[in-house]
Amino acid sequence: MTETASRPTLEAVAARAGVSRATVSRVVNGGEGVREPLVERVRRAVEELGYVPNQAARSLVTRRHDAVAVVIAEPETRVFADPFFALQLRGISKELTAHDSQLVLLLTEGRDDHARVGRYLAGGHVDGALVFSLHLDDPLPGLIHGAGVPTVFGGRPGWGDGTRGIAYVDSDNRGGARDAVRHLAGLGRTRIGHITGPLDQTSAVDRLDGFRDVMVDADPRLIAEGDFTPAGGERAMRELLDRCPDLDAVFAANDLTASGALRALREHGRSVPGDVAVVGFDDMLPVAEQTDPPLTTVRQDIEEMGRLMARLLLRGLRSRDRAEPGVGGTPSSVVLPTTLVRRASA
Amino acid sequence: MTETASRPTLEAVAARAGVSRATVSRVVNGGEGVREPLVERVRRAVEELGYVPNQAARSLVTRRHDAVAVVIAEPETRVFADPFFALQLRGISKELTAHDSQLVLLLTEGRDDHARVGRYLAGGHVDGALVFSLHLDDPLPGLIHGAGVPTVFGGRPGWGDGTRGIAYVDSDNRGGARDAVRHLAGLGRTRIGHITGPLDQTSAVDRLDGFRDVMVDADPRLIAEGDFTPAGGERAMRELLDRCPDLDAVFAANDLTASGALRALREHGRSVPGDVAVVGFDDMLPVAEQTDPPLTTVRQDIEEMGRLMARLLLRGLRSRDRAEPGVGGTPSSVVLPTTLVRRASA
Structure with a gap:
């Protein structure tokens, strides 16, 4: 380890300024109730010695850490x-x-x-x-x-x-999901699947609820659980294609999931959007622009x-x-x- | 903000255990000099009240934060x-x-x-x-x-x-750089360029020194400064091609720099390694395997x-x-x- 400098103490500051420890302490913590000439003397001593107040001690008084x-x-x-x-x-x-x-x-x-x-x-x-x-x-x-x-x-x-x-x-996860699924329905798609996020997170549950708001009587086989990762999206897409080969659209719970789904669709020889239309969630750049084809998606302002x-x-x-x-x-x-x-x- | 629970105090623990504040404090900070039955009583009170010692105060004593x-x-x-x-x-x-x-x-x-x-x-x-x-x-x-x-x-x-x-x-930056340049020389390359890292960092300076150890009388026009990013590598490679169109090899200070250099070489119609051989530094995966062509590089174990x-x-x-x-x-x-x-x- 690097050798540590021995830090100047409160006592050293008090000695240099010719005041008591308590006065130094009051000045360091805001200076209230101390006369201006004394404040000035303490400040000069602090500067000359390069004194850094022990914040663990100071925060006991101020309760602020910034x-x-x-x-x-x-x-x-x-x-x-x-x-x-x-x-x-x-x-x-x-x-x-x-x-x-x-x-x-x-x-x-x-x-x-x-x-x-x-x-x-x-x-x-x-x-x-x-x-x-x-x-x-x-x-x-x-x-x-x-x-x-x-x-x-x-x-x-x-x-x-x-x-x-x-x-x-x-974000309005449920409303955004509704927009995504309505968009797919508006394109004339009828067998719309959903790859969810991890269902122990409210964002994933809310997006699933939005999907169900529009697809009120959705075939349960059209829903597969993912985990917000490309690998999870790829795996879930294979499951969906296996269970419902006639599926013509997918709403993926986020863009990373959609990018994995696109890989699985390509692997199965399905064209996008010709055979299967895909919508993501996030508008995560550069992912959403760099997929093949680029992703239609629900934008949330993450930053x-x-x-x-x-x-x-x-x-x-x-x-x-x-x-x-x-x-x-x-x-x-x-x-x-x-x-x-x-x-x-x- | 979330409403904060009011935390049980040292005083509350002392009252519950029927001991003094000082005794509780001694137990919380290690228990030395306190009789076992008292330690036990304090521990029970701490547990029952869910007391969390104020670490700002405690660390003044123990000076450890983990x-x-x-x-x-x-x-x-x-x-x-x-x-x-x-x-x-x-x-x-x-x-x-x-x-x-x-x-x-x-x-x-x-x-x-x-x-x-x-x-x-x-x-x-x-x-x-x-x-x-x-x-x-x-x-x-x-x-x-x-x-x-x-x-x-x-x-x-x-x-x-x-x-x-x-x-x-x-890492042995200088030795690794020497290996990279010797490898290029061993392939029969004679006009070997170097794209450096930011020269206000010792790793970049050491790699440049390694390059010079082998290319003792290197033409200074064969050295261009990069910044460890792909964009910096691309810009520096263009500079080198401009100044030395007959260059036949490049040692890039890291793999991200090399990936940018490969882009510039492709843009200028140079084949790799046919026209120009390229070596990077880091063996950063997946970058080093996914470039076109995959990168010969100097591996350091960053993790x-x-x-x-x-x-x-x-x-x-x-x-x-x-x-x-x-x-x-x-x-x-x-x-x-x-x-x-x-x-x-x-």
Whole structure:
């Protein structure tokens, strides 16, 4: 390890400035109740010695860290493989940086490590947390609740009535899915299949509900479960073709799933959109433009979702600091609209 | 924001256990000097109330956080665009998880935010730091030194003599580059060009030095500066073809650079390896296998580098805790060997 510098202490600053420890401490934590000439003397001593206040000690007083944790309830391998997370982080990073708050991304190998994440959140290292990609049986929400750290979720959480006292940012997954399926029906397609996302996530459940809103009496064999990955989409598409060879359209729960479905369709000699029309979800670039053919898809603004999550959290923290009434108890959530983007696949 | 649970306090635990605050505090921080029946009573009260010790307070006593910061001296956009970082993080994540230490990735928008990273590191939130992709004029090393946090670097740092008192993990960049260029010379190529990485990074400088070790009197027009990205490789390759149309081989400083160079060569109607042989560096998969033609390249084990960085840091922390003599003062660094991997491009 690199040799660590011995850091100047509070005592050293007090000695240099010729004041008491308590005076230095008050100045470092805001200077209230200290006369200006003394403040000036302490500030000069702090500068001369290169004193960095011990934030663990300081945060006991101020209870602010100027840092926000981001927790993605997926193993780090998936965080880096799925561009969805990079986009959401981009929005979060921009917003936090604009408010000089440090983005602290807590990576794990999987949900076995979530107890450790809970400990870090409880440990007084961050002002709040942004949590996304939750799965139904994940222990994280309970751990976060126990940690008592202000939190905004990405995507509607799936427990309780899913709204009371919980702040989240989501897209209109159900409405977007309805638009996708109506578009396919509008093209004259009648045997429309659906490849879902992992059904322990509300985004996947909501898109399935949207599909069913339009295809009220859908043949259950036209629905296959995927997992938001290209490999899962490919596997589910093969299943659908096997069960329903006469299928003439597919709504895939996201663009990565659609890209896998396109591979399976090509492999089975089906033309797109001639034999089978395909619609995705996300409008994830460059994926959606680089598939063959380019994807018709439901656009959600993923980066904006990240930005809004951070904004909602920071606003809540400010309100709490000013002790504004009501904000802690009646958090607002945001559901963003989606739009259909037409390309060649449907 | 989500309403936060009111956390049980130390006082509540003391009341429930029928002991003093000081006793609870001693038990929570290790229990030394407290009689066993009292320890048992406090433990039961902690469990019944779901008390989570305030780690900011506790860490003032124990000075351990079971968390390690990772800082990549690049904007978050590049962290997610270049698979090099995902691989290094994978190695780090596996090693830290095996030791139940939390990976805390500090993301930034760029070097303007490094002062904030320095504050977080100084703030007593982590036991140590792993820092990589440093650039020569980066303020981070100074900030880290000031923060007094044990650190292991990825890649040889470029300041001072680059070794004294500084622990790092690196690959044999210079030796690997020599192997690459000797391989091209062994194929009978005589007009061998080099596209460098950003020359404010030691890995790029070391690879350029390796190139020069073999091509002692290289025509300076055969060297063009890239930036480790495909776009930079494409631009530099065009420059080289413009200046030296008779060039018959190129050593690119990494595989992403080589992939861009291949695009420029194709655009100029040069066949690979017929007209121009190409060698990369990294053996980054799937990139190196998916280029057309697949890349001959110098393999470095990036994931292993990450693992070793974490191992070196954790070992140093343990030694310090046991106050073993000498370890803090004489850190060991590791330089990993590289191997040439032959595919179709040279």
